[in-house]
Amino acid sequence: MSRILNAASVAAVGMTAFAALSLAEPGFASDLAADANIPAITLPAADAPADSDAAAPSTEAETPVDIATDDSAVADTLAQLVAATPKPETIDPELRCLAQAVYFESRGESLAGQLAVAHVVINRAKSGRFPTTLCGVVHQPSQFSFVRRGKMPAVRNAVQWSNALAIAQIARDDSWQNRAPGALFFHARYVSPGWRKTRIAQIDNHIFYR
DSSP: OHHHHHHHHHHHHHHHHHHHHHHHOTTHHHHHHHHHHSOOOOOOTTTSOOOTTSOOOOOSOOOOOOOOOOHHHHOSSHHHHHHHSOOOSSOOHHHHHHHHHHHHHHTTSOHHHHHHHHHHHHHHHHHSSSOSSHHHHHTSTTTOTTOBTTBOOOOOOHHHHHHHHHHHHHHHHTOSOOSSTTOOEEEETTOOOOOOSOEEEEETTEEEEO
């Protein structure tokens, strides 16, 4: 009989302890279940709360940047373009030959006349009827009288050489309108060679033909 009472007492104590635990932590099990069954939600970047420390975008207007243009766009005259044309650090042989032709053939002419002479040399090199290089055109026998036995005379005027060099660059870059387009020949106004060629223009003391 005592053994039965002892067993019953043990059972009663166990039930009482279980009930006490359940009452002491009423939300523990339910919270675990909720955590196990409800999926986590990730906010997209657009919906995420903004960082209070992030800097706000600037609303100040940006200062326009000046865009550099080429010299031909800002020069109103050929003289201005010549003055604005920088002297190259090194002068390649082709440019030197072209500048020498301008200097020795037309340094006493206007800048427009010098430009036309430069274009004659360039046009010849492109024509297929003359040597294909500028130096070849300038040094071709019996074409330019300043070339003697294949050699150039000395340049004696620094200012005129500087202008001739600038004109040669402008002509090669085709950055100013040529008043004798397509010309392949020219002669001084005081001579009459009797050419049967198409006359294009007279600029200063030279008459140009193609």
